[in-house]
Amino acid sequence: MNDEATRLQEARDEFVAHWGALGTQWGINRTMAQIHALLMTAPAPMSTDEVMEALSVSRGNAHTNLKELIAWGLIRSVVKKGERREYFEADKDVWNIFTTVAKERKRREIEPALGVLHQCAAETKEMETPAGKQFHEQMRQLEEFVGFASKVADKVAGMKHGFAVQLAAKLLG
Amino acid sequence: MNDEATRLQEARDEFVAHWGALGTQWGINRTMAQIHALLMTAPAPMSTDEVMEALSVSRGNAHTNLKELIAWGLIRSVVKKGERREYFEADKDVWNIFTTVAKERKRREIEPALGVLHQCAAETKEMETPAGKQFHEQMRQLEEFVGFASKVADKVAGMKHGFAVQLAAKLLG
DNA sequence: CACTGGTTTCAGTATTTTCCGAAACCTCGA
């Protein structure tokens, strides 16, 4: 039954590979997504060298993306006592992962958009011509909506898991 | 007061430029995002040549991205009667834009992920070792969550604007 | 049927992003 170990390894490799491919779909670089997949399914924290080995990537690449994952808050480094090197482990709780990603995406995608829309709306506030009014109105509506989305994202990302499930259940019911 | 026309033009250019930059942040190509911004703020439908002119891009580029926007459902082509060439106009309703984007993103980001997770979970369903069980459990949880997200996305994208506002108001209140 | 105005495709080029590999850099213990 050592066969099972092999099949597990295969399944894990598959997961890592596909998750990496998916990552590129959503504008996350492949290596970063792969490392995340790897650590999410690791039975124990892994060192930089283990990651390099498992994914066949260079030290520089592994390092950059480990730091990036830390910056996102998706993994953290742990120090095994008596050891000098760093080990990394991923948060495995799906709800935590979700809220972390949601917060980050909000910061990167929603907030800059709000800034642009707000400015464009402000600049055209006083316009009198139909064209000016129409443009302003479009900006205002977009700003309103995106601002709204921003608030919703905050709210959801701040929820505890149980509460979110309850809410969603009601929504879907 | 022709000055207002100038300022409006500047504001619009700014919007188009920034929206394009934002687009790249979310994995949408710059030109596509710019064309969308342009058409969202156009007082009337525009032809391919007008788009090329306004953004200083090649015909091929304009054409490709116009088709892509049509494929997403964010713009549509209209034929002015008596004219031979195609004109394009964007849906300007923010809620429509949102649901359209949401549907497309779900299709591109959520559905493929579900497939991968489902397969990895299935492949490890019968495993007996702790490592195998743990991996399976992780896949199962991810699949469950993503499936859930998928349903929520459907539900929200299918809502009428008014209803969504009502719901969100309750959520934020 | 051939001309005109318009659309679509695509090979090659430019730009952007990602990755490697190696050197520079820390930090602790001897």
Next chain:
DNA sequence: TCGAGGTTTCGGAAAATACTGAAACCAGTG
């Protein structure tokens, strides 16, 4: 202060993506 083990940085190579320009194509009209 040196050396070993480990981390960080970064210039340039490689890969992926976007864009151009021009040719092929298509549909009405004279």
